[in-house]
Amino acid sequence: MSISPKIALLEEYALVARALSAPARLSILEQLAQGERGVEALADKTGLTLANCSQHLQQLRRAALVTSRREGKAVIYRLTDAKTLDLMDLLRIVAERNLAQVERILRGLSGGEEAPDPVSRADLAARLAEGSVTVLDIRPADEFAAGHIPGALNATLADLEQVLIMLPNDAEIVAYCRGPYCVYAHQAVAALRKRGLNARRLDGGLPEWRKDGRPVVTAP
């Protein structure tokens, strides 16, 4: 350490980057962006085994991207602060800005068609106020119950058909999901547009909406 404080410093910075360098951990962070969670819930949502998820969580904690507290028998994890979210955002921005690969993957989700520009959160808020838009929350029911945009309808990709029949054909639809890392809304919009519906995606997901200080309601 005293031999090379410079390397030691860089090593610390690299530790944070390394924590973000595994898809499994990004997936965990995306979940935590929705709200704090226990280990089992995280393992369940991300499809990781319990022990594996626990190990990833500890790497994230070592990098101080998440913190934990005990609550009875359970250990609850949450993002340390907004900086963690900022870092994830910037990572995504750089990746999308630079990597043609990302473009191709997102295009593949839309069935080859060009996706329309996303709706800004300010726009959606304004349109919500005048009731001229239908908001779809494309997330599992439990996440929807834990918090969603006021007035939003909940639908998973599998449910989508069921919810559609309740909507007028000329409805303007805005879909959102967990956030920029999540592809549910992309897929939902692609499916809706294939049916000729006027659907667009919200820029960002619930965490970003909440971060803007906009209203969020729990189970209706």
Add this chain to the structure above:
Amino acid sequence: MSISPKIALLEEYALVARALSAPARLSILEQLAQGERGVEALADKTGLTLANCSQHLQQLRRAALVTSRREGKAVIYRLTDAKTLDLMDLLRIVAERNLAQVERILRGLSGGEEAPDPVSRADLAARLAEGSVTVLDIRPADEFAAGHIPGALNATLADLEQVLIMLPNDAEIVAYCRGPYCVYAHQAVAALRKRGLNARRLDGGLPEWRKDGRPVVTAP
């Protein structure tokens, strides 16, 4: 829908993070933040072998953090855009904000003494205008020649003693180096303060100064 577009997306984001997860690559990026460089210059500055440095550069290029162009026989690398710098900055901020380890390392550099708050770039610009401050550039002579803050004196850590004797004892000194990743200025300030001089560190280094749009001069 292929096997898992979601994982594929996360994999792309992880690729960018992975590129930042090795001290050697951070070191390269710090060099490139000073300005574009050839492979050999980078290898020399970072202490890496040529082939090794080239491989790291290709990983950075795969993550689109740097781009390259040919210039005669040489291949010149540079940061793709300001986002790369932003990402490095945020990485450092999160690491310093959260990791007690970083604090200890930086404190170790100051010989255990508390370092004073850094001088903001706006403050330095104002004081430079009124000539009430001496600026020290603590970087190798070639980097100094390639660009430095107007009026700055160049000194390496080894040279420091030589330069000192030219300064009045009551001089107010501001030291800077390559930037937040660089520890030269920390060490120089610690050394100067041990001699009873009124030295402080500039917040950020030359890349940040330049990014602010402030004047930079080349070899005097």
Add this chain to the structure above:
DNA sequence: ACATCATTCAAGCGTATGATTGAAGCATAG
């Protein structure tokens, strides 16, 4: 104190990454 449950630790395995060496491209100079 004991049983119980959620979480963490520990060991093993396969794979990927980083560093080194030596050989192969590629653009300019002669």
Add this chain to the structure above:
DNA sequence: CTATGCTTCAATCATACGCTTGAATGATGT
């Protein structure tokens, strides 16, 4: 057109990481 020198590719080894399995820890409740 060939020669030179910078850069990159290829092969190798050592190390680290991610995932799985099975046991240990730690707090809770009877």
